[in-house]
Amino acid sequence: MTTTLCESCAAEIRWVTLESGRPMPLDPAPHPNGNIIVGIGGRYRVLDGSQLPAEVAAWRSHFATCPHASRHRRRPVTRPPAPEQHAPAVPDADTTDEPATALAAADDQLALFDTGTTP
Numbered sequence: 001m002t003t004t005l006c007e008s009c010a011a012e013i014r015w016v017t018l019e020s021g022r023p024m025p026l027d028p029a030p031h032p033n034g035n036i037i038v039g040i041g042g043r044y045r046v047l048d049g050s051q052l053p054a055e056v057a058a059w060r061s062h063f064a065t066c067p068h069a070s071r072h073r074r075r076p077v078t079r080p081p082a083p084e085q086h087a088p089a090v091p092d093a094d095t096t097d098e099p100a101t102a103l104a105a106a107d108d109q110l111a112l113f114d115t116g117t118t119p
Contacts, residue, residue, distance in 0.1 A: 003028065008068035014059075016044045025062035034058030 002015045013025040019039050035052060036059045039045035047054055063069040
């Protein structure tokens with residue numbers, strides 16, 4: 001554990017490494033309501049509600065006691081919303097062969113012209 005002073009309230013704090021690998025500031029002495037204990041390999045572990053009260057010495061996070069804790073908390077990661085997924089456009093049945101229909105109509109008019117008939 002490394003001991004330093006809190007940048008906000010000047011209280012003594014101890015820095016520990018959690019099992020997750022993240023650093024966490026603790027109040028310097030164990031506390032009866034603490035929920036952080038020494039875990040495997042000297043890394044600290046946060047107990048959940050079902051594991052409390054701790055049966056061994058437990059510390060409190062300095063975030064729980066610092067009057068200025070909100071200045072030091074990490075901001076939640078905000079991500080832009082995912083783009084909407086659209087299904088590919090399916091053409092209507094009557095417009096599927098639009099170019100072919102126009103071509104057929106032109107052929108019909110040419111056929112009438114070739115025979116000398118007027119529409």
